[in-house]
Amino acid sequence: MAYTDNIVAFAAREEGTHWGSNPIRILEYFLAATGFPYTRQEALQVSWCTYFVMWVLTKAQVRPLPKVGRPPPENFSVARFIRSVDGRTATNKDGSHRHWGVYDAHSVALKRYAPKPGDLFYLPSFKDHVGIVEKVISGAKVETINGNSGPRPGEGTDPRLVPGIGGGFVHRKTLDLLDGSSAHSGAVWIEVPD
Numbered sequence: 001m002a003y004t005d006n007i008v009a010f011a012a013r014e015e016g017t018h019w020g021s022n023p024i025r026i027l028e029y030f031l032a033a034t035g036f037p038y039t040r041q042e043a044l045q046v047s048w049c050t051y052f053v054m055w056v057l058t059k060a061q062v063r064p065l066p067k068v069g070r071p072p073p074e075n076f077s078v079a080r081f082i083r084s085v086d087g088r089t090a091t092n093k094d095g096s097h098r099h100w101g102v103y104d105a106h107s108v109a110l111k112r113y114a115p116k117p118g119d120l121f122y123l124p125s126f127k128d129h130v131g132i133v134e135k136v137i138s139g140a141k142v143e144t145i146n147g148n149s150g151p152r153p154g155e156g157t158d159p160r161l162v163p164g165i166g167g168g169f170v171h172r173k174t175l176d177l178l179d180g181s182s183a184h185s186g187a188v189w190i191e192v193p194d
Contacts, residue, residue, distance in 0.1 A: 002194040004118025006060035011132045011145040011170075014052070018160035018169030019044075029055040029147065035068045044164030049130050050078055052147020052170065053120060056132060062192060064102040078122050078130045081190050086110065108140050108177045108187040115142060120190035121175075126183035130190070131173075140178040140187075146171050 017025050023040055026048065030038040033054035038046075057065060066080035081101040083089070105122065106113030115121070115133050121144065123129040131146035148168035150161050160169045177187040 002118070003060055003062045004116060004192060004194055007056055007062065007118040007132060007192065008134055008145075010059045011056045012134065014056070014147075014170040015145065015172055016160070016170060019162050019167065020160065032058045033068065044162070044166045046166045047127060047129075048148045048166050048168075049146060050080070053130055053132060054080070057192075064193075066102050078128060078190075081105075081120060081130065082122070082188075085188055086112070103190050103192055105188040105190045108184070108189060111139075113189050113191065115140075115189045118194075119192050121177065122188045122190055123177075123184060123186075125185040125187075133189075134172070137174070141174070141176040144173050144175055146173060149173065 014025070019026060019040070027038055027040065027043060029048055029051040030036070030043055030046075033048075033051035054066065054068070079101055081103055082105045083101050083103055085105045086107050087104070103120075108121075115136055117133055117135055119133045121131055121133055121142070129146070129149075131144045131149070133142045134145050135143040137143065146168075147170055148166055149171035150158050150168045151171075152173075158169075161167050175184070177184045
């Protein structure tokens with residue numbers, strides 16, 4: 001079984017995990033990604049989509065595995081995953097690397113990379129959200145599994161949501177990353193090795 005098969009299998013088993021059903025599991029996501037234990041109160045103050053992805057990659061025994069730990073303040077939350085975007089590494093004004101990860105990323109808009117199940121996607125225009133591609137429907141239309149997620153605005157409420165930036169749950173969504181939505185602007189595929 002390839003890494004990407006394991007990624008999809010582990011992520012799919014977490015579907016529906018929420019604070020009311022399995023708070024211990026969500027706190028395991030935090031520990032796997034940061035190396036530090038969190039309390040529920042602390043965790044509800046953090047958007048944990050990257051922590052869920054890191055937990056899945058760890059369980060799937062993906063190599064190379066991104067760094068565990070809290071990213072430096074100058075890096076955004078998915079910096080641990082992205083090494084380059086479309087073959088280019090980015091640097092900040094002071095010359096430090098903005099991307100310090102281990103995987104190559106590809107602009108969705110350029111259509112040069114065909115995602116596969118087990119890859120990741122990143123939405124910099126939507127709260128720096130990162131999730132897992134479960135299935136490719138066609139082109140940039142994919143079924144995804146997302147940590148700290150829930151219904152989109154206008155889709156109603158869900159009793160699994162709790163107050164706080166980290167109040168989401170593990171949720172499956174179908175997304176078309178080329179649908180023109182401002183939330184999908186700048187989207188990239190993050191290529192995970194097989």
